[in-house]
Amino acid sequence: NAGVMQNPRHLVRRRGQEARLRCSPMKGHSHVYWYRQLPEEGLKFMVYLQKENIIDESGMPKERFSAEFPKEGPSILRIQQVVRGDSAAYFCASSPPGVRGWNQPQHFGDGTRLSIL
Amino acid sequence: AQSVTQLDSHVSVSEGTPVLLRCNYSSSYSPSLFWYVQHPNKGLQLLLKYTSAATLVKGINGFEAEFKKSETSFHLTKPSAHMSDAAEYFCVVSSITGNQFYFGTGTSLTVIP
Numbered sequence: 488n489a490g491v492m493q494n495p496r497h498l499v500r501r502r503g504q505e506a507r508l509r510c511s512p513m514k515g516h517s518h519v520y521w522y523r524q525l526p527e528e529g530l531k532f533m534v535y536l537q538k539e540n541i542i543d544e545s546g547m548p549k550e551r552f553s554a555e556f557p558k559e560g561p562s563i564l565r566i567q568q569v570v571r572g573d574s575a576a577y578f579c580a581s582s583p584p585g586v587r588g589w590n591q592p593q594h595f596g597d598g599t600r601l602s603i604l
Numbered sequence: 605a606q607s608v609t610q611l612d613s614h615v616s617v618s619e620g621t622p623v624l625l626r627c628n629y630s631s632s633y634s635p636s637l638f639w640y641v642q643h644p645n646k647g648l649q650l651l652l653k654y655t656s657a658a659t660l661v662k663g664i665n666g667f668e669a670e671f672k673k674s675e676t677s678f679h680l681t682k683p684s685a686h687m688s689d690a691a692e693y694f695c696v697v698s699s700i701t702g703n704q705f706y707f708g709t710g711t712s713l714t715v716i717p
Contacts, residue, residue: 520704522705527709528709529694529707529708529709529710530694530705530707531707532704532705532706543703543704545704546704578647578648580648580705582702592638592650593705594650595640595647595649596647597645597646598646598647
């Protein structure tokens, strides 16, 4: 039973390019979360999605960042016109459908390390 | 608002000695609390969770944590450290809706042979 799959593991982009990060949730999971981890810091929540819906994007920067979770295929976190400050590890997590609540653990992928030259 | 404070950014112990990683939380409701471990260049693995059942929670790899409401603490312990325990540990509190996890800044555990 595969866990949360993220790809690529490492991504290098030049300033001004676009970065696309992909996340396939665990089998049977329909809730996806994206987090960003800066060096020496904990993870910061960015966005929470269900299939075809953005539920909570309160942690997303207002510009250049977007996320989707289509009916078919993985969830995508897109960063347009990347800048040096976007360099970070981006983690995806998933949780199963059903009763939503505060006691459901999230299962994390191994992350995508984004480096901006 | 919810938050967690991990009191030590670095902890160093000798192999075979006890581990104590401290976490204090702030929450406007009865919280759900988690400890996750992150090995280098890897994702986060759930160690244990507290969800208002027993206050002493047992997790994987011999770790356990005790929820103390009076002290607003959820410290992680292990009786005897192993070399493989060297990693970054995060204390996490969930929002009341479960939509968000709030992470502490992490504690880096070093195990000395």
